[in-house]
Amino acid sequence: MLADHFPLLGLRVRTPRLELRLPDEDQLAALAELAAGGIHEPDTMPFLTPFTDAPPDVVARSVVQHHYRMRGELTQDKWALPLTVLSGGIVVGAQSLEATEFAVTREIGSGSWLGRDYQGTGIGTEMRAAVLHLAFAGMGAEVARSESFDDNPASARVSRKLGYADDGTARHAVLGRRRTGHRFVLTREAWERHRTVDVAIDGLEPCLPLLGADGSAAS
Template identity: 45%
Template structure:
């Protein structure tokens, strides 16, 4: 299969995360165009990609997902998973890595449509991503970067057990803004609420080679075959 990521699926009590097909992409674009990702004038993401008309942002979401599929390889991969609630997409959970076999480090990023925020979905989808990273792929570290005024994302990091890992100052809309870095080790994950949460991995073996992960790299995990 040209894109083995399509066989991968993560499930939690409420959610399903998977690589979106053509119909899913259309539904995601319509969702973003209809609801938006954040309030007008806010700038929660690096690069300012979400600060545009809803139709433009919808197109950028599709470009992000297509680019991840087209360019991913063992030395660099960008896994964009659509997040589904009751069978309908509500957002995207991303997971990226460079030189994963050597570094064992992944970074996460995500967004939810405005109509689905404030319901604990962001925490639940992150727990699924962390289970994939640590239990599925055998990662040693997971990282996250959040602007200092990103209250919801900061709350998720703290709740799941990430630790502060320094700051950077970025130019955001012409103003210097602090970007906070967060890190979690595998040992910290094993003791965190994220490891206790119910999340299952399906179809991972079909795409291990793409991620640069081997079965014996991973600790015991709640996994099921595709």
């Protein structure tokens, strides 16, 4: 099996409603089509990398290329897991987890998006809770960070609900405009105090060496 050579393909993170995984070909096609259908209001841009500012066919192709690129570039020193989120077997969005020199820093970052039909249903909170459990309980992370723009209050609400604290601001240039990003930080202690979602992880142990994690934490 391909997962014998690239065990991240066998990783599954599950909550009461969701499953997060690296997508198979059909799921990746569904994810691309979901993004192409629009995932935010056309007059806004909630992403630092404005991948949705393109015709639908280009957006779809960029999603596919992004997933293949992240798999191909993954190393212990720098990696990103572009997980696809399924609810009832239906692709509803994407939730990423990423780190640089994780073995040293024990710090992760995250990013996400949801199809328009699934926004405002609590799925965004549940899927972020899932990858936080993967990071803290499964991989031994000590710190998680997130950032969102002024016009993306939904992301900020998710961060605060899960226990993140404000961590200052940053300036970015997006599509030729200056944007202010609000930073958030979550410690292991704060994560433990705010845990409310049941999460199960399967297939993690063989993945740990690929991610620079020593497996000392129980999943």
